[in-house]
Amino acid sequence: MTQDPMDSPDAAHQRPEHMSDETVHALGSLSKALETTERARGHLYAFHQLTGSADLELDNAVRLLREAGHSGHADVVEREILGRNVIPGHWTFQIIEAYNRTYYRPFADVERDVVRNLADGRDHLYEAEMKEARRSRGHPDHTARPPTTR
Template structure:
């Protein structure tokens, strides 16, 4: 094991390679959940934006003699739930308060219990191993 980059990323005493790898994998998995959360918020904003555009669509259809289509859009799309009983703001709130919060709590709890709360211990050790001493832009810390 190489010398740690800094105290914030040092392997706790007694932590095995296998434990560091497992905690690193859990953190990586949680990073994917965070990316999925971002995609969910992106969908929320895209769907809300599209719904907001429908007012102009309805007006344009009505003024050009297509009141039947305007009525159908107004009746079937404007205000429509994306899931039974839910708009996207409710979906993201439920996701955040349930699934995401559970992931967040467990990932932090495991790090607190096994790595003294330190983040990216696995990656910090990989960085230390991969540095070429004196190589360009390969300083261990800022």
């Protein structure tokens, strides 16, 4: 019986000939490290947005303190906290820019180059092989590929 070609991974998710298990595993580890960095970067953006939202809310707090007759306290909040650097010389956007420039982009570039050189640019080979090992062949919810339009 001939195997249905749609019941196997597409070429982009099959290891190149002569690629060792060790290389597939190493690329999987590199990919996992980059994915973890992507998550960290997301948290950095969340920090940026939350800090910015808090700073903008201070406008309301200062206004309300003044309306409540607490101009001195409003002045302290406005002078000491509103628009304050989160670390010396930096607002959060500057932290993100430095992180992207110094760590994230070089990491992503190196990962892309390693995958291009060792795996002909094929991403997620480790995961693709794990999927093949774990799926139930013939089950409609365990297909190797997304459905195609005919």
